[in-house]
Every structure is written in structure tokens, then in C-alpha cells.
Amino acid sequence: MKSNKKRHHLLDALWKIQNQHGCISDDQVQKIADQFGMSSIEVEGVVSFYHFFKRNSATTFTVYLSNNIVSKFKGFSKIKKAFETGVGVSFGKKDPTQMFDLHETSCIGLSDVEPAALINFRPFVNLTSARVHKLIFYLKAGADIDELCDHPQSIIQFKPRNNKATFLRTYQAGKAINQLPSLSPESVIELMRLADLRGMGGAFFPTHIKWDGCKKQNSRSKYVVCNADEGEPGTFKDRLLIQEYPSLCIDGMIACGYSIGAHEGIIYLRAEYNYLRKKLEDTIQAYKKKKWLGKNILNIKNFNFNIRVQLGAGAYVCGEETALLQSMEGYRGEPRPKVYFPTERGFLNKPTVVNNVETFCKAARILELGVDHITAAGLPESKGTKLISVSGDCKKPGIYEIEWGMRIQELLDLSQAKNTYAVQVSGPSGELISSAEFERKIALNDLKCGGSFMIFNQERNLLDVVQNFNQFFIDESCGVCTPCRAGNFILSREIRKIRRGLMDQNDINKILKWGKIMRYSSRCGLGQTAPNSLIQAIEKFPDFVNEYLTADNVLNKNFNLKEAVQDYEKAILKYSRYE
Amino acid sequence: MSKVPFYIDGEKYFAEAGQNLIEAAEKLGVFIPSLCHYPHIDPPLATCRACTVNIDGQPRAGCLCKIKEGLMVEFDTPDLRDNRKAVIEMMFAEGNHFCPACEKSGDCDLQHLGYKTGITATRFPHLFIDRVMDFNPKRIVIEPSRCIKCQRCVEEVLSVDGKKVFSFKNRGNEMLVSVDYAEEAKLTEEEALRAMHICPVGAIMVRGKSLARPFGHRKYDDEESSDLIPISQAPSIKTSGGKKTVATTSLAGCFGCHMSMLDLDLGILDLIEVVEFNKSPLNDIKNFTQRCDIGLIEGGCCNSENVEVLKKFREMCDILVSIGECAIYGGLPAMRNTIPLIECLEESYINSLTSENNENIIPAHEDLPKILDQVYSCHEIVKIDYWIPGCPPSAEHIWKVVKNLLFQQDYSVLYPEFKYD
Ligand SMILES: Cc1cc2nc3c(=O)[nH]c(=O)nc-3n(C[C@H](O)[C@H](O)[C@H](O)COP(=O)(O)O)c2cc1C
Ligand code: SF4
Ligand code: SF4
């Protein structure tokens, strides 16, 4: 058979098969391999990389229950049990009736309404055991899942006063790009510079440098990529933006395309947000109708630009920009070795700008509201506002638009958090904050926050938090480099030791050193930041260590002879003839 | 092309601009460890991270660096050295590397780097993950437990139809190298051999060819004999004057390490001038009669008796030394660690061909030691002060260390003394 398909359509092709057949069978793998001119093992390599592709096991319903730490503290294990008893099958096991398939999954971007799950990629939130039982009953009885599912709407809890809000205000579609005919591409970039626009995905790299770098590349095709993979546990601000302000994001992308000279924009949407895809695609269609997408947009000669949505398939690491590009090209989502910037060689090796949803939204607001409006908020060294997703132990979880410079304590007060013990800022890869630091400012020059703000009160065990994050990184490591692939797993053994109360000072020193090795040698941000929370728990929370510390001893207490011979005793009992 | 100056640890070197740092350094006599680097793959794979250096103060994979004028490379600092060593140790800890039973031994880049960087015991717990060998391909056998996921085979081995023969499956620590049977069948014998040779470890083997090269002529046999192994010295302890006492034991070992101790030949006569053996199989003294200066342990712990003996040694000896791979991480007996104990026992006592019907019992008696759920390294049970790697370690290495510990004699270990394949 002749291969006739382009590799970058592979993920779409796999989704198509899975949606049709409920899974991807051996035969389908072979078929895809032939169509794309690949060996079947390579197709399998791609399929097995992504959490949401299923091999050889179609079921009517597939449940993905979020196992993030917020859910864990809000009744995860009860909900898990409710699913298991309701369905009659354990998580990860096959249902003989081929009705249900139960899986855990990393954060699905619904931390404000945990426990939450996706069933056939529809959201179900604020789950209780009773509701789960009811749901299963109805689903088994053949009810329409679209009528049962929720339509989670994040609550906007706070906006800056005095009209300073940037994001959370009404937006009239197209308002930003209507400025473009009167602006040169250079001046668009200049406006970004004047407004000091930084990447909102977490790294805060100056956006104008990125756009300018890409603009200067001499290439006929260039790409604008919107990173809507929002995988950092506890983050759900991009979900709100896509839900409420899809045209803002699209306007930002068009403006970027105009300034760098690109003709195609791609929104890489995490599969967990599949229920938002229609909204995006409808908006894109509406734009096409208005000729805001297509050829000679807004009568600007030769400004041709289109946008499409690329669905991911369940891999946190694909939020890393080079892994995202690999994934878009139809490969395993492994971050690229850092030899070229995406602005030099990005999607299909062409110059590419990758920005976060919020970054594009803010870019559009800069055009719409003007630089002065944007820079009036925040601090002199850290201008503007930021969207924060607040979750965990507080009365008012939801979306907060804050001015840079707000103190942690202020945000805790606003969200009505009581007896706060710790806050995880920017998700598991971010920073664990103790009460000693609650006066720190959320700002570019103090504590940066990519958007996740998870609150833990004094009843919570920090070890649960650290262990949950460690498991997250084990599950989500792409595995391509040694320190992260092996390191996270090795740290899990050490955490187990802490759990058993068998840590001594040597172990603590070891963990700190090993964490540094991962930071130092891992290929991408995932491995480099994975040991952070464990290290910070040890360094910032004296109780965390003391509670578990046992004296150093010449006998290794982690070894327990009684436990070590249990398997043997069971074995001889099983075959013993004198019972 | 003209050469430009650049710096490694402050020293000035010259190389062609644009050249790969690892290759340039090697030509200039600076050996930067590397496992995944393969000169003509560009951009480099940069998966193993064994080559971590500092460029302008920032950590970076050395294989990703190109020479340019004024490039500042930090390489041989204690921190960086330890970092690279740790990354190599991680590979030993996450795979299941039983060198004495491996066809690649002596030809293996990973093993070689283990020697070069002076790894005695991996600082990490061995993970002992069960991975299944794949015997299905026509020419090739895959042992994923030895694979370090360097990605060389994935990128480099294509069939005549230009399709990938190898690919990774799954992700994270469940990642496995896998082969496409249809494409593999198209490989010629030569292409299959090439696949075996580009694999830096013994994960890809060609049937009937993996041991074809006679012993004594392997890749690393000619490694310079004057090469010193950077071993971190054991803390010399002061022992009281007079004749020193030494105790030895073999736990779950094969007595190979004890045989190696005897390999000192006539030197042993000098030795007994200065040391006296207490409890040891060498003199058949069964019980400690006094406290000893040093205890030498061969073998790990596979049963409850091993544990008791080891604890006794810890109690009776000032310094405990793990000798050989079995003591250090379990060694060959630890091959069972990837399999649940019950399955091992059933395989040998219940389902084996030689067990008679109705006679299937697992040996158990109050006088028999109980078998542990897995084979443990000695330092998982008690504190161990020093490790001498090898299977077995050479006699010179063992006695050099012992003399250093007892009499503070300085010593160094040469590559040929350290290697044991
Ligand atoms: C492991 C990892 C995960 C990431 N996930 C995301 C993500 O989900 N969304 C995002 O916008 N950026 C994510 N990033 C950051 C991106 O690599 C990149 O910096 C960002 O998309 C650039 O856009 P910005 O400059 O607009 O922030 C992630 C980075 C790493 C290392
Ligand atoms: S650090 Fe982890 S996620 Fe990143 S490349 Fe390495 S293995 Fe993959
Ligand atoms: S692959 Fe190398 S390191 Fe691994 S067992 Fe074989 S010889 Fe030893």
C-alpha cells in the first residue's frame, strides 16, 4: 500500500479511529502504519505515549477520574470506591460486560469543583458517592450522557478595582484586530514591548523578543501556536478564557500572525478540554464568515491567516513547548534537545511562536485597551494583572484576576481560607510556600505565579501532598532522559521511607542531593522542577522532617525481617500438607 | 577551517568552530563521558545526560555544545564529576544489569563508564523492575532490562523501506525499547549486527553472534592500564596497635570473592605477618572469639540467617566492607528480585520437571533459614563503611583497601585492577 498521509495528521487520524471504534486495535495500528508509511511499532510507540489512546479494549463508557491533590483531599477515595462498586470493576481492570473502563488521570483542569471526572470526555464535577451511583444507574439504563453531564463555569471571585481589570471585562469580538490596518507589524511588537507583555504560561519570557525573533526569520511559512494544554495541576484559568473569551485569544493569535508574517495558527487543546472544542471551532467559523480569518484579512493586502484546533491526547509534558511541537507533528511528546528555539525551528522546522492562551488574550487587550491601561495596574517592576486559579482549602475557589504585587495573605483572605498551613504556588513544578512567607508578593520580581494557587490547611498532611506530586511526575515524565525517568521513581522509594517513619539525617541529605542532580541534569522543565516540592517541604517545614526523623543507626531500620519473610511464610503455608 | 580558542576548566584549547564539544575534547585528550552521543546524529539525541557540563555557569548537556570562540566549559569540578557519576549510577539502578551474565560485558559503554567514573556502589536503591526479553524477532533478541533508552537504535536503524525497526513504547519509567517484527525480518545479517554494535549496552543481541568475539579481544580490553580510577577514599580509621584482626564471611555469594582473596598467592604469607584472621571460612573459625578491626562481607542477604550473620558482623567489627557485586547490590542472586518469591518457589519446587507428583512441597523446617522476599544488599540491612566492586574484585584491589583501612597506607587502583569483566 502506498503511504499518502502526512505525519502531522497522525494524532487526528488516531482520534478518528478511536472515536469510531472505541479503541485502536492491532489491525487499525497496521492500517495507520501503512497509510502513513510507518512501521507499526512506531505507531504503537505514539499510541502508547498518550494516556487517552486505548488499545484493543472498547467500552461504552470511559471514566477518567482526576487524582490531583485537591481531589484527594475532597473525597477522591470515596468517589473511586463509588465508581468501583457501582460498576463492579476496579480501576484499571477490564469490565467483562465491556460497559465501563475506569482510569485515574492527572489534573483535568477542574480543581475548583473537585472531585471531578470525565466520562467520555464530558465533565462531571462536585461528585458525591450518591451522585456517582445515580450516574452509573442512568448510564447503564441508556440515558443520554450529554444530558447528564455538567457545564462547569468557573466563578469569577475577584477583579481589580478602579476599572483596572485586563482580562475579566466584556469583549467585543474583533475589536483588537480592527486596530491592525493602522499598525505596522513592527509597531504591534513595539506595543507588546511597551506593555511589557510576558509569557503567561509560567516562564514569563518577554513576548516581544519572541515575536521579533520569529519575525526576523527568513522563511515563507511560519506558525503561531497557542498552548492550550493547561496541564499544571491546579490551573484552570485558560479553561475560563476559552469558555468566556475565545475571540480574545483568537484576536491575539491573529495579531501575532500579522506581526511575524505567519499564515497559519494552531491551537493545541488538551483532550481534557474536548468539551470546549466546539466553542473554539464555532468562533473560528464565525471569524471566517466575517473575513477576519482567511485571505486579505481586514483588507490588509496579503495578510492571509487561518486557525485550526489540534487536539492533544493526554500528556502533561506536551505543555512544554518543544514537546508540544513534537506532538503536533505526530510524534511521541518528547521535548526536543535544546539546540534551536521554536522561533528558529518550530513546527515542521519552520519558525514558530508558541504562546500561552492568556498571553494571546493579553496581547489582544493591549491592542484594544492601549498600553497605558495595561501598565496602570501592578507594580512598577511588575506591571499589569494576572489570572490566578484558586483551589483547595478555602471558601471561595475560582478565578481571581489580581494585580501583580498582591501579597499571598491578601489572596488567602480574599478566598476566605482559614488555618492555612501551606500554599503550592504555580502547581507541583512551582513553589511550596509556608506561613513564614505569606507576606511575599505575587509578582515577577518576588514570587512568580503561572496561575495555580492550591491552598492546604492545617489538617492536611504535607506528606500526602508531596507524595501526590511525586506520583504525578512519575506518571507524566516522558522518559526520554535518565535523571527524570529514573529520578522520580527513585525519590518515590525515599518518600515511602518517610511514610514509614524511617528517615534519618542521612536520608534527608540524600534526598536533597538527589533532587539537585535532577534539577541539574534533566532535559526539560518537568524533570528539573519535579523534586522542588519535596526539597521545599524538607527545607521550609521543620515539622515535616522532625515528625519522621529517627536517629541514625548502624542498623538500617528500613529493613524489617518480619516483613521480609512474610512472602515465604505465605508460600509454605499454601503448600503445607499439615494444616 | 581555522581553529578558535576555547576553555575547559580555565585551560585554553583550540578546535574548529562548530565542532561538537565532546568530539573536540576527545581529540584534545579530555574525556567527557557520553553514552547516547553518536557523531552523525544531528541534532544530538541528548538523552543520557552523562555528559553534563557547565557552559557559562549554566548546566548543559556537553553533546549539545558546539565549539565557538571563547566558549567557557566547566568540566572537572567535584560537583560536576559527582553529578555525571550519579546519572550513570541511575542507569544501573533502573535497569537490571547483571554484568557477569551479560554478553556485552567488556564491550559495554555503560560498564566502561562505571569503571572510569569509579562507581563502587550505586547510591540509589536498585529498582528491579520486571521486563520481559523478546525472542520473537528473526535475528535479534531484545533485553529491555539493559536498555538505557539512549534512542540510538530508534533513530539509526531503518529497514530497506525506510521504516523504523525500533521504537519506544509507553512513557516515563515504563518506557520500553521494542522492535517491529515485520521490519526486523527485512534486515540483513550485517544490518542486524550494526544494530547490535550501535547499542551502547547489551540490549540488542543478534542470535548466534553476541558471543562471537573471543574473550580477550573486546572493546575495552585495551583500555590504558595507567588510567587511575577516581575512587573516593574510605575514611581511614585509627585502630589500636599490634596485629590487626580480620573476619570474613560469605552470605548469598558463590565464594568467588573468597577465592579472589586467596589469589594473592605468596603475598598472603606477608599478610598473615600483620593480620590475624578471626571468624572466617578461610580458617574455619565458626564464631567470633573477639572484636575485630575489619569485617569483609561477600554476598548479599537472601535469607534470615544471612541477616543474622550480617548483624553479628556489624556488632563485632569496627569497619564493615562489602566485597563484590552480590554484597553491593545483590548480584546474580538478585536476578530473582524482579519476580515475586512465590513464583520463584513454585517454579523450582512445584512445577519443575523433576518434582515428583504429590511430593510438591516447598522446603520448610524450623532449622532452615527463611527465604527473604528479595535479595538485599548488605547496606540495606546494616551500615556498610566501604565497597569494593567486582565479580569478583581482584586480589590486589581487596588487599590495597584493607591495608589502607588498617594501616592508612595510601593506594590507587588502576583500570585493569578495577575492571572485572
Ligand atoms: C513540563 C512543562 C509543562 C508546561 N505546560 C504548559 C502548559 O500547559 N501551558 C503553557 O502555556 N505552558 C506550559 N509550559 C511552558 C511552555 O514550555 C512555554 O514556555 C509556554 O507555552 C510559552 O508561552 P508563554 O511565553 O506565552 O508563556 C510548560 C513547560 C514545561 C517545562
Ligand atoms: S525531564 Fe522528564 S519530561 Fe523532560 S525530557 Fe527528561 S524525561 Fe522527559
Ligand atoms: S549491558 Fe553493560 S552494564 Fe548492563 S549488564 Fe551488560 S555489560 Fe553490564
Ligand code: SF4
Ligand atoms: S536498545 Fe540499545 S541502542 Fe536502543 S535505546 Fe536501548 S540502549 Fe539505546
Ligand code: FES
Ligand atoms: S552524551 Fe550528552 S546526553 Fe548523552
